[in-house]
Amino acid sequence: MDKKTLLLSLSTIALSALCQAQWTDLVSDDFNSYSFGDQPGGNWYNTNAPSNTGGNDNVTNEEGGTNPYGVTLPASVFGSGNALYFYDLSDSQIARAGINFGDNSQSYDIVRASFDFSFAQLTSGTSNFGTICFTSADTDAFSGGTTHSVHISLFNDGKLGWTGGNLSVSDPTGAHTMDIVANGTDSNFSYTSLAGSGSVTLSAYSFDLYVDGVLVAASVGFTTPSVELGRFGIVTFGGTEGEFMIDNLETYTTTVPEPAESAALLALVVGLSALVLRRRRKL
Ligand SMILES: [Ca+2]
Ligand SMILES: [Ca+2]
Numbered sequence: 213m214d215k216k217t218l219l220l221s222l223s224t225i226a227l228s229a230l231c232q233a234q235w236t237d238l239v240s241d242d243f244n245s246y247s248f249g250d251q252p253g254g255n256w257y258n259t260n261a262p263s264n265t266g267g268n269d270n271v272t273n274e275e276g277g278t279n280p281y282g283v284t285l286p287a288s289v290f291g292s293g294n295a296l297y298f299y300d301l302s303d304s305q306i307a308r309a310g311i312n313f314g315d316n317s318q319s320y321d322i323v324r325a326s327f328d329f330s331f332a333q334l335t336s337g338t339s340n341f342g343t344i345c346f347t348s349a350d351t352d353a354f355s356g357g358t359t360h361s362v363h364i365s366l367f368n369d370g371k372l373g374w375t376g377g378n379l380s381v382s383d384p385t386g387a388h389t390m391d392i393v394a395n396g397t398d399s400n401f402s403y404t405s406l407a408g409s410g411s412v413t414l415s416a417y418s419f420d421l422y423v424d425g426v427l428v429a430a431s432v433g434f435t436t437p438s439v440e441l442g443r444f445g446i447v448t449f450g451g452t453e454g455e456f457m458i459d460n461l462e463t464y465t466t467t468v469p470e471p472a473e474s475a476a477l478l479a480l481v482v483g484l485s486a487l488v489l490r491r492r493r494k495l
Contacts, residue, residue: 341454
């Protein structure tokens with residue numbers, strides 16, 4: 213390996229290591245601290261009181277059963293422990309729950325949400341029955357795209373949809389994983405692919421979607437770029453029925469290196485590489 217090649221490889225390796233996102237934990241919930249039939253508490257925002265309104269979000273467990281309000285909750289498909297079940301048994305009702313990524317009313321430039329999901333029980337038809345969204349920290353309008361940055365549609369036949377694409381989930385009532393990485397800045401953002409090795413570049417004001425560890429949608433533009441990344445939400449609509457289940461929600465943030473910071477890092481790496489080369493020559 214000649215000097216220039218070595219310098220270039222060292223710089224590339226060091227720079228990619230330095231510039232890759234280090235994820236910092238934000239809010240998470242495995243729902244295991246709640247009792248069967250509860251609504252999740254803490255930072256969770258819920259629409260309805262924990263009663264049978266025909267649409268709600270309630271904690272189920274590995275056995276399922278009838279909750280104190282007379283609603284049958286299916287068993288968690290995610291193994292042992294609790295999961296959160298969104299039921300919507302009436303056209304006129306909605307189920308809606310959301311949680312802020314951070315405390316207070318904070319928003320973040322970059323947010324990643326990873327969780328298990330299942331369509332729980334399929335409802336007939338192909339209607340768009342609900343949405344998964346990222347929205348601002350104080351928004352509780354989870355169904356309207358104008359209030360969303362990230363917007364992923366849920367369909368009755370077990371399909372996920374987004375601007376410009378969709379995915380029919382195979383075995384939709386089984387257990388699956390979803391990862392969403394959202395970039396709320398006006399610059400590209402690079403991170404190590406959640407699908408394994410390699411670097412992914414995510415465009416400004418857009419998100420990547422992984423299902424079962426596979427990148428199924430890259431750099432999907434935010435529905436409304438000005439909406440900040442403050443809250444994760446799921447809603448099922450009035451006007452349709454549909455069911456959904458999640459578990460093991462984990463959210464993270466990281467920072468985008470500033471151009472000045474990257475330039476300083478590059479200078480440092482080049483300097484160190486030159487030093488290494490000089491020492492090698494002396495051997
Ligand atoms: Ca759980
Ligand atoms: Ca409904």
